[in-house]
Amino acid sequence: MTVADADPRLPLAACRLFEPVREQAMFLVDPGGRVASWNEGVGLILGWRREDWIGQPLQVIYTPDDVQAGVPQAELRQAADRGRADTSRWLRRRDGERFFAQASTTQIVDDAGRPLGFLKLLRECDAVPAGPGGMPDASGRGATHDASDDLRRAYLGM
Helix, strand or coil: CCHHHHCCCCCHHHHHHHCCCCCCEEEEECCCCEECCCCHHHHHHHCCCHHHHCCCEHHHHECHHHHHCCHHHHHHHHHHHHCEEEEEEEEECCCCCEEEEEEEEEEEECCCCCEEEEEEEEEECCCCCCCHHHCCCCCCCCCCCCHHHHHHHHHHCC
């Protein structure tokens, strides 16, 4: 199922404007959490071809720990509740390689304010944030504040 299947009012034609953008992955996600569009940045950053990407669940770009913790759904809920969810976190390419990215998820609504889906923008970060003392923690992750920690705590009720 794609966004067009879920709601034909979504601006898929506008996504054609994003297709040649290479510096960021920019794509639509339907209300059920499935990918509905592609741009060159998705291919270059995430490693997905258009024909394999459309219809994938959003969680394919998240680490297994984040998927288990419900982070993809929590980000969509935050975007639905607040209009936008921003995060810096580790994500996965199609081949499973991890990379650090900054991402934003914005809810798309129609003229009456009814939700139609989400626009996800992400870009790869050149530097991984350092933990205490300037070193990555044992997992290779930086220990700086991550907005996803707030999402995870909210999702788990902590």
